[in-house]
Amino acid sequence: MTPALSLLSPAKLNLFLHITGRRADGYHELQTLFQLLDWGDSMRFTPNNGGEITLSGDTMGIPVEENLITRAARALPRNQEKHGVDIRVQKRIPAGGGLGGGSSNAATTLLALNQLWQLGLSSMQLQEIGAQLGADVPVFVGGQSAWAEGTGEVLTPVVIPESWYLVVTPDCHVGTAEIFSHQQLTRDTSPIKIAAFFEGHSRNDFQTLVRRLHPEVNNALNCLDKFGNARLTGTGACVFCSFADEQAARIALSEIPHPLTGFVARGINESPVLAALARARE
Template sequence: MSRQLLDLPAPAKINLFLHITGRRNDGYHELQTLFQFLDIGDSLSFESQDDTNIDLCPVLPGVPNASNLIVQAAQRLQQATGCQQGARIQLNKYLPMGGGLGGGSSDAATTLIALNQLWGTGLSLQELASLGLELGADVPVFIGGYACWAEGVGEQLSPVTLPTPWYLIVLPGCEVATAEVFGHPDLRRDSPPITLQTYQQGLTRNDCEALVRRLKPAVDNGLTWLRQYGPGAMSGTGASLFCPFDSERAAQQALSQLPAPMKGFVAQGCNRSLLHQRLQIETETL
């Protein structure tokens, strides 16, 4: 079999708000959120190989390959389809781990889509999203590939078209473990369900923010600084923060004033993910 190569992006996302509306008996949380992609992210290179090994390079600090969602995604696809092919995968990591930008979930989604194409396994986006949900609640968002309103545990997705401002993304210099936040007894879990119209009226928040600000002083300091420029917010369970700007120039000017040790970058919001743009994938209802 001739080997094939594929280089693809794994774009970042932000949660424009996050409400937790309840907790299920199985421990998962019911939520409402609005996802938008950024025009920046990780990138991955895939090469098919004749054996069934999944070789990932480099090994991320503190994340052995067996625990990496990229390897787990490839193995799930093999198991679901009976595929006898393997892959060599090179990860170029740009997004911070534990940052709330969806890096690990996006990497897993790109892996499922890329290997489904390289291996010719022929699954639909809906079938890939079902596999992805077993890896994490955010993975179907990246497989769907369009800005979306999400409910349930994050798997009920409705595509939406949003404004695409420039964002200053601030990395306050700490990691936040999603499991720690969702497992914390002080997390608010009783937000009433809302509609997209309510969001457009500005009547939203991030239910994780108050807790994370208390647990992580760096997040608190970052938000205090960022909100001098506008409606700064935390993405997901953190730690990454964002604020919209009308122009790239304005966002870059704010970035130039970012105090150490915080870091950041400027990116534009996207309604269609870079991955789907690259592969010209049509949006499906998941």
């Protein structure tokens, strides 16, 4: 039997996030820069010959059939009599934090099972399947930090100067659907070029609204602002600040007041394992 596969399911940051319009079907047009981190959840995939898909570990109280991990496994074209797997997940990425935990888990599942079950699907085919599961899944399937447009599915890999990040996790959950549908959300930001981001002309269009609705996020941003340009990731609730080196980030973490918590992680242009799995069928 094929041996088990253990993988890091990485978190991401949105280094900026602009909403540039709203389509007739209700979906939002956006621009963002996805930064992958060398920190995330641990996932282990153990094939079984019974055709059963099982999920254990830190399932966050989500029913198995509704969990994105299970849905990703079932979305693959498989022989239901012989393509089974036991999946165990150890979570570190908080839910509702804007770090992409569910999307990353789904993408890692697609990549792992494509290899374990020898399905031979290309990275593009896996990204198409992933897009049906969630807008952020395709970037994790590619395993590379990327500039994103459209609804998040038009991806251009980019090389970002390496930074260390302090990510603070306020004790609240921000509902993505609630924020996207809020009447006060800015939806008409003018599109920018990649060069404009590196020149500092960007923001997170959700930040003003989220900090108004969630005092915990406002407090976290105020605490981080003394270290640099603190910013919300995704629709929140997590906020982050970049540093030139790990030591500076860890010193800042030690100065974060109780009860705020956080972690330090390195930004990476490519997740070596996920990118290798993505390229294996190209």
